[in-house]
Amino acid sequence: MEERTIAELPWLAPIGVLVLTAMLAVILALFVARGRQGRVGAFVAGGHLLAAGLAVWVWLDLGPSEVMEGTVMMDGLGLAMVAVLGVAGAVGVAMARPVVAGTDREGEFYALLTAATLASAVLVVAADIALISMALGMLSLTSFVLTGYLRRSARGNEASLKYYIYGSVSGAAMVYGFSWWFGLTGETSLAGIGERLPEAPTAALVGSTALVVLGLGYKAALVPFHFWTPDVYDGAPLPVAAYLSVLPKIAGLVALARVLPAALPDDAAGWSVAIAAIAAATMTLGNLAALRQRNVVRLLAYSSIAQSGYLLMGVAALPGSDQGLPALVYYVIAYAVTNLAAFAVVLAVQRERGSVDVSAFAGLGARHPWWTVALVLSLLSLVGIPPLGGFVGKLEVFTAAIDAGQAWLAVVAVINTVISLFYYLRVIAPTVLQAEDEAPISPVRRSLPLGGALAATAVATIAVGVVAEPLLRLAEAATMLGG
DSSP states (O other): HHHHHHHHHHGGHHHHHHHHHHHHHHHHHHHHHHGTTTTHHHHHHHHHHHHHHHHHIIIIIOOOEEEETTTTSHHHHHHHHHHHHHHHHHHHHHHHHHHHEEEEHHHHHHHHHHHHHHHHHHHHBBBHHHHHHHHHHHHHHHHHHHTTTTTHHHHHHHHHHHHHHHHHHHHHHHHHHHHHHHHHHHHHHHHHHHHHGGGOOOOHHHHHHHHHHHHHHHHHOOOOOTTHHHHHHHHHHHHHHHHHHTTHHHHHHHHOOOOOOHHSSSGGHHHOOOOOOHHHHHHHHHHHHTOOBBHHHHHHHHHHHHHHHHHHHHTTTTTTTTHHHHHHHHHHHHHHHHHHHHHHHHHHHHHHHSBBGGGGGTTTHOOHHHHHHHHHHHHHHHTOOOTTTHHHHHHHHHHHHHHOHHHHHHHHHHHHHHHHHHHHHHHHHHHHHHHOOOOOOOOOOOOHHHHHHHHHHHHHHHHHHHHHHHHHHHHHOOTTTTO
16 A cells, blocks of 8 residues: 555656645745745746646656545646646746735745645545545635735725635535535545435435535636625735636636536436536626626626636536537636736736726827737637637537537527627727826836736737647547546
């Protein structure tokens, strides 16, 4: 047993690196001088990238494997998502640097962010309900603290409290649902649950599964578990909002993609229909609510809710189409780089103008043409305009839905895509067409980490779409063990 555990350690290297990075970041924060805490951030960003690199190495060199007696699935899906989380986490650190620099707990912020990435990584590879519960709890706690990091911000404190209330109730509901699964099957592993749960009484099966979906759906900002999203994004430090819009969302959606087919094989209880209905409601509410927003952060919050609906189409298609999982994986990659690019530009504008209202973007094309290019590209990618990554991602999930016999959902998604064009153009139009207003511009020191993050994500937004074929092949190889 001990020899087997030691032999499995190489497969756990990406997770181990994140563990060590989080622990060492806490220690470094204690000893590095306050004016040099940026070095802790650089160390943390490096740890994220190393974890991503190790995930790729494990996938290519060692191959997929079950470890810890099937508790952890280091398969194609898990390793691909850990790599995405690692890169996205490093971008999140770079975006946070100009905001948290010089604050009294800067090093601890980077440590918390790493802990959140670690929890997200564990969530995407966990194949045991006990481990899933612990990972979601850790992700929630770190997210609550990151949201309220700016202690003197009344909106931040309010957002953190709302997030805590929603998160605690949702997490408790999920654990209660898992306890029903354990009581009905006597198992904690998803594989063991899947062998017995479909034979359980229908009422108990449906009720407990609904509670599980509630817990994971809250983290992914799915309707009707989305209420926290706009207030938290608007109240949290903007880099934290960017982080929350990507990493926890990916973790929640991938966990759903792993949990539901494993625990309820062969579409037991017709869960794919329920997930498809949630996807339709999520994208529709997100897009309609975004139409009314003048605050660009709140607009992006509702946009991220809508994007969750599109991503969820891949999960809904899993029982009926082999294209469901590759579509989900590709769209996750495209969404991650695109949304981070959009938030990076909004953060840059906020630092210069002190506002994130649509009016603050007027004349941006004349002042900062490269910021404008990045913003336009990211928003058009979120719409799904070719040849950007968002277009290929939507095409893949739409195709998977049709292949799974859910053509109605694809029609709803196409209609919602048209609706989304209106509110994205509300930001693009003044940015490109209006003359610069006379609002004062704050002299802000240029941030190399933020500039690098903005440039990298903007280039990736184009590359993911233009060079889609290799990523699509990667997505096809990102399969689940036992799935």
